[in-house]
Amino acid sequence: MANEKIPYKIYLEESEMPKAWYNLRADMKNKPAPLLNPATHQPMKAEELAPVFCEELIKQELDNDTKFFPIPEEIRNFYKMYRPSPLVRAYCLEEKLGTPAKIYYKFEGNNTSGSHKLNSAIAQAYYAKKQGLKGVTTETGAGQWGTALSMACAYFDLDCKVYMVKVSYEQKPFRREVMRTYGASVTPSPSMDTQVGRKILAEHPGTTGSLGCAISEAVEVATSSEGYRYVLGSVLNQVLLHQSVIGLETKAALDKYGIKPDIIIGCAGGGSNLGGLIAPFMGEKLRGEADYRIVAVEPASCPSLTRGKYAYDFCDTGMVCPLAKMYTLGSGFIPAPNHAGGLRYHGMSSTLSQLYDDGLMEATSVPQTAVFEAAEYFARAEGILPAPESSHAIKVAMDEAIKCKETGEEKTIVFGLTGTGYFDMVAYEKFHDGKMDDYIPTDEEIAANFAKLPKVD
């Protein structure tokens, strides 16, 4: 079909959907650094992780060698309810920009969780069910992950306990109601349910919570409840593995029409979307079969790749989780109020951190107001109302397309549109009313947190 007119949306047939996830680590010469036991600083073994995580997921987490993991049929059937997601040719955006560039985006927002998070949520729920568990616990900030996990647990009839950062719980009651619709229990964090919650509330009675604290509560509940495990929506290798379905579909759709991208762009918080989108392309690059520019986009308010340090750090504030080697701003770093809640994480996936350190991908950061300007421009051209997180990628894709207009180059740009912004209208309102915050941390603020990194030889 190489010479056909490219449709507005390329949908794969169900028979063309990926049957296995691709494990990028298998093609990496420099493997991502292992998780360390926070007490001994020795690599975590499967049995040490077993009280916290599901067995099959631990295998996926620790396996740097197996290239493909078959996707179980039950998960493939669930995927068929909302996948394949469309690869959209942004004809209207191209025309509005007047660019000779060809812009494509992989749109992951056409499901009720409103984002790509469902791809991993359903896998994690499946393995929990298979292990005979009663339920799972997790934390959620912006709410996409909590929503996705609630949907997945409803499907497999698993109990789902979500610890939601208190400020989000109060400011995003609609997200909370969606989770309740899918049968999850949603608790504002910090809560009186846990030791760590009670301790924090005693020390800081008025606190509105943090992601780090919610993680600590969710882990405590999982490890102290019979038949429960903890699950996480980003950062981990297993999550990137599941999210490879995004990149595999993207590549299959492009191949179908003989399209070779020049630049691949994704927003990056913990790395789940970016790691999934770029996986098969980075694989080709690692194997020397093709070359692509790959760009991670992060908020200027939380710039872990562009201004962080590549070091071992705590994944949570409570310091109950293993240490991970990653580009980090320090686990004590509190990003300024910033509406892309999904990108407000102090660290970055170990896999992506290693690839970045090896010079295999680029990173850039963008300020919030410019992101919303791009979001609104995109919405008016392409119809879709993008999530603030996704709009970071839109901003940089548009910038690259404008450069093409100046140089006359007909580059092919692919970016990940991870989700929709229906639950982010408070942020859009601030933007419309000129009240958006563009705070960028100073070098001193960032350096202060580096001082608190754990000492690992």
Next chain:
Amino acid sequence: MANEKIPYKIYLEESEMPKAWYNLRADMKNKPAPLLNPATHQPMKAEELAPVFCEELIKQELDNDTKFFPIPEEIRNFYKMYRPSPLVRAYCLEEKLGTPAKIYYKFEGNNTSGSHKLNSAIAQAYYAKKQGLKGVTTETGAGQWGTALSMACAYFDLDCKVYMVKVSYEQKPFRREVMRTYGASVTPSPSMDTQVGRKILAEHPGTTGSLGCAISEAVEVATSSEGYRYVLGSVLNQVLLHQSVIGLETKAALDKYGIKPDIIIGCAGGGSNLGGLIAPFMGEKLRGEADYRIVAVEPASCPSLTRGKYAYDFCDTGMVCPLAKMYTLGSGFIPAPNHAGGLRYHGMSSTLSQLYDDGLMEATSVPQTAVFEAAEYFARAEGILPAPESSHAIKVAMDEAIKCKETGEEKTIVFGLTGTGYFDMVAYEKFHDGKMDDYIPTDEEIAANFAKLPKVD
């Protein structure tokens, strides 16, 4: 492909998308009654409608004979950004219900307006642009129509003035922000902008507005502003014509796999979705080529088909619009608080009213709590969070599937899933908290409004 396994989602190719809208009226023996001038009670002529509506749309409105109207290329290109919409085989719902029935739904919620309203909004904006207008005015209640029109106007660079029922404006700030994102001005109605608004505010200072009042304001602004016309999202023949794209795609997708439905179900407020979904099937029925059970579902709180009178009535409370012959509860009927905002209209499309009166379709009404129970059941099975309006159709489709379980019949059920419920979480919250209202009007309440119907010979 008749014997292939039916995929979870049937997507048409772009080349299979409809190139013309189908005008159901052309196949009706008993044509819908004409709009009447409210003063003279004579059929409205094109020139009388011209100050209010766009020229091409008036032609479409009054034409009972032309069977197909070609869809202009500009509109087809816009459709390609979010259409074809999927026809989904509800495998998971069937399994959960344990029914031998085969259930399909046409899902119209995969666009930012969150509903099928965009199909007509883009057509109306196109004809306004073609006529060289500066902009359009409209009213919105629940907000789907206002959002759809804002998106369409942004695309064609038209000004868009939306009068939003004040209570919705205040209770649904997020809907308002979506419209602002697409550049529309949104005014709470009644407002001080118009004579009719000022009059109502003087008489009822604390009023929270009504759809009827918002229509009157939008019409006044359109007729008193140079280069503006008024547009409407339901009830009118032209709207049903544009919405026929839903039914045409549904039929093409079913035909592709040799599927013949037994029952077709849609929710009905003003009739835009139902009229569009059933159009080609009803056409076959009218021409004696096939037979189907066709079922309109309305809320028990606003039962125009099941308990209304077939008579000429005012379309708006301000009585500035033409009279339409329809099943009506009387233009003074105020439905009890009910969260399916899009179904709270006192009347019903003239075309559907005539078909119902001729015994060509059935109608049934369902109470609100049962609708939300069905919505939640559906959400947990199929993933999609349905709009309250759409959930009326879900409820009856599920009831029919349960009947099949009892009788062992393998009926094929098709229903219209008109949209998503992301902006309806307040209603879901009331449902979760057991605070949902199930008020059904008494015979006396309904009869009282019949007394106020205009006298037309």
